[in-house]
Amino acid sequence: MTSFDVHIIVRSLPFLWKGMQLSIALAVYSAVVGISMGVVLAIMRLSSIRPLAWLSYVYVNLLRSVPLLLILLWFYLLVPLLTGHPVGAFSSALIAFAMFEAAYYAEIIRAGIESIPARQSQAALSTGLTRWQAMRHVVLPQAFANMTPSLLAQGILLFMDTSLVVVVGLRDFMATASIIATQQARVVELYTFVALVYFVICFAASRAVGLLRRRVSAA
Amino acid sequence: MAHTYNWNWSVLFQHPYLGWLISGAEVSLALAACMWVLAFTLGSLVGVASTLPNRYVRALAAAYVEVLRNIPPIVQIFVWYFVVPQLLPPALGMYVKRDLPHSAFWTAVVGLGLFISARVAEHVRAGIEAIPRSLVQASLATGLSAAQSYRHVRLPIAYRNIVPVLTSEFLICFKVSAIALTIGVMEMTAQSRQVEFYTAHGIEAFTAATLFYLVFSAIFSVGTTFAERAMRIRG
Numbered sequence: 001m002t003s004f005d006v007h008i009i010v011r012s013l014p015f016l017w018k019g020m021q022l023s024i025a026l027a028v029y030s031a032v033v034g035i036s037m038g039v040v041l042a043i044m045r046l047s048s049i050r051p052l053a054w055l056s057y058v059y060v061n062l063l064r065s066v067p068l069l070l071i072l073l074w075f076y077l078l079v080p081l082l083t084g085h086p087v088g089a090f091s092s093a094l095i096a097f098a099m100f101e102a103a104y105y106a107e108i109i110r111a112g113i114e115s116i117p118a119r120q121s122q123a124a125l126s127t128g129l130t131r132w133q134a135m136r137h138v139v140l141p142q143a144f145a146n147m148t149p150s151l152l153a154q155g156i157l158l159f160m161d162t163s164l165v166v167v168v169g170l171r172d173f174m175a176t177a178s179i180i181a182t183q184q185a186r187v188v189e190l191y192t193f194v195a196l197v198y199f200v201i202c203f204a205a206s207r208a209v210g211l212l213r214r215r216v217s218a219a
Numbered sequence: 220m221a222h223t224y225n226w227n228w229s230v231l232f233q234h235p236y237l238g239w240l241i242s243g244a245e246v247s248l249a250l251a252a253c254m255w256v257l258a259f260t261l262g263s264l265v266g267v268a269s270t271l272p273n274r275y276v277r278a279l280a281a282a283y284v285e286v287l288r289n290i291p292p293i294v295q296i297f298v299w300y301f302v303v304p305q306l307l308p309p310a311l312g313m314y315v316k317r318d319l320p321h322s323a324f325w326t327a328v329v330g331l332g333l334f335i336s337a338r339v340a341e342h343v344r345a346g347i348e349a350i351p352r353s354l355v356q357a358s359l360a361t362g363l364s365a366a367q368s369y370r371h372v373r374l375p376i377a378y379r380n381i382v383p384v385l386t387s388e389f390l391i392c393f394k395v396s397a398i399a400l401t402i403g404v405m406e407m408t409a410q411s412r413q414v415e416f417y418t419a420h421g422i423e424a425f426t427a428a429t430l431f432y433l434v435f436s437a438i439f440s441v442g443t444t445f446a447e448r449a450m451r452i453r454g
Contacts, residue, residue: 065390065436066429067397070408074429077421081224160291166401174294187301195290195298202289 008186009193012177019176020197026090026172027159030097034158035151037098038105043135045110056106063103069164072096076168089168101158108154112147113139149213156205160198173197230420231427240424243410244431250327250396250406255389257332262339267369269340270347280340287337292398296330300402327399335392342384346377382450386443390436407431 009016044056063071075096080086116139124134144151163174171179174194181190230236269280287295300323304312315322350373358372359365378385400409411428415421 062433065394066432067394067408069397069400070411070425070428070432073408073412073415073421074425077415077425160289163291163293164398164401166293174291174297178297181301188305191294191297191302195294198291198294199286199289203285206285206289 005186005189008180008184008189012180012190015180016173016176016193019171019173022090022170023159023162023172023174026094026097026162026165026170027155030094030101030162031155031158033094033098034101034105035109037102038109039140041102041106042109042113045106046113060103060106063100068100068161069167071100072164072168075099089165089170093165093168093170097158097162101154101161104154104157105151108147108150109143112143112150115146116142146216149209149216152209152212153206156202156209159205160202163198224422225419226423227418227420228423230414230418231423236414236418236424239405239410239414240407240427240431243405243407243428246324246405246410247393247396247407247431248435250324250331250399250404251389251393253328254332254335254392254396257328258335258339258388258392259385261333261336263343265336265340266343267347267374269344272365284337284340287333288341290334292331292334292395293401295334296327296398296402299330300326323402323404324399327396327402327404331392331395331398335388335395338391339385339388342381342388343377346381347373349380350376376452379450379452382447383443386439386447390439393435393439394432 041056041060044052045060047053072093075092076089079092079095120142121131121134121139124138125131129137162172165172166175166178177190177194181187184190231240265280265283268276269284271277304316306312307315315326319325354376355368355373358368363371396406397408399406400412403409405413407428411424414424414427418424
């Protein structure tokens with residue numbers, strides 16, 4: 001093996017940064033959509049209307065039983081068929097991630113809502129709020145304060161998961177590194193660099209989430 | 220649904236597609252089983268190590284867990300497949316890369332199994348730490364050595380308490396095994412994609428793969444629910 005060539009990484013940084021931007025954008029957008037869908041699914045699951053609760057249960061367990069890669073392939077195939085025109089790999093990956101992560105967020109949010117004592121919503125209802133207002137202004141704000149660390153931890157997993165989009169041909173951080181590694185025959189440098197970057201980001205982020213979790217549970 | 224899609228479910232039962240799907244199912248199950256054996260063994264060792272009194276052993280165990288769980292599994296697989304053979308002595312690297320039978324399969328087992336082992340280690344550590352201090356002290360007071368206390372008191376209790384999380388880690392092995400397709404292992408997801416590629420019947424092919432994952436997960440969950448009930452510590 002020839003010596004470790006740092007210059008190839010330095011020279012590739014602009015291209016790699018483009019890939020990283022795609023990874024971050026995909027993670028952030030699908031976290032926002034996924035959490036919104038997760039709230040709806042959690043409320044459905046806790047609803048007294050049986051079919052809604054059942055639908056949410058089936059959705060969550062279906063998506064949690066299937067590999068993310070297969071879900072990515074499904075949406076890459078289905079979204080253009082359903083919409084009738086090509087939407088591009090980014091949009092279909094975004095939809096796939098949002099729908100997949102929503103199943104995981106829904107479970108976190110459900111646990112968060114259930115952690116709020118029933119007397120809170122009883123008190124809210126007795127002040128004359130409707131059930132929806134009680135959920136919106138009393139239960140959800142407290143639940144979100146408690147579950148923020150878990151939602152962020154799931155966000156880190158989501159960021160790591162975005163590295164799988166290479167199967168639908170998207171150029172995220174991992175895929176751009178892969179392209180350079182093959183073209184320049186520098187696999188050792190590029191993949192070591194990718195592993196290091198992911199480690200630094202995810203380790204620092206998990207540490208930060210850990211600190212936040214301690215602060216939330218102390219409060 | 221656009222009316223342009225041409226349905227044909229029978230394609231799944233035609234030669235050679237049926238054979239591809241069956242062999243994909245076998246490879247997925249074999250991957251998950253091998254990954255699980257590796258993850259359970261290493262995860263147990265590291266999990267126990269992270270509860271030992273020695274500071275350096277604990278730090279080493281913590282480093283193992285943090286490195287393996289903070290790098291995406293696809294990156295880990297690529298490192299094992301493309302980087303590690305180059306760092307080995309040339310003869311050994313050549314063997315791993317080229318001459319070892321099913322080298323992609325075994326690389327996937329190692330790469331993904333190590334990723335899961337970090338998760339298993341955390342469960343084992345949590346299981347051991349959850350044992351009341353008084354019980355550990357009582358076991359030592361009866362004259363057991365630290366090793367005997369692990370062997371006869373702490374580990375049996377810890378493992379029985381974490382059976383549910385360990386069974387769910389097996390299902391995670393089963394799902395994560397699909398990532399092996401990125402280095403060319405023809406497991407279930409890869410085979411269904413191959414059927415799609417050759418027949419243009421993607422919906423049928425992906426439905427077959429989805430049903431495989433769903434049905435196996437359901438059967439496994441029902442089976443382990445009984446096992447968990449039998450293993451639970453009563454009282």
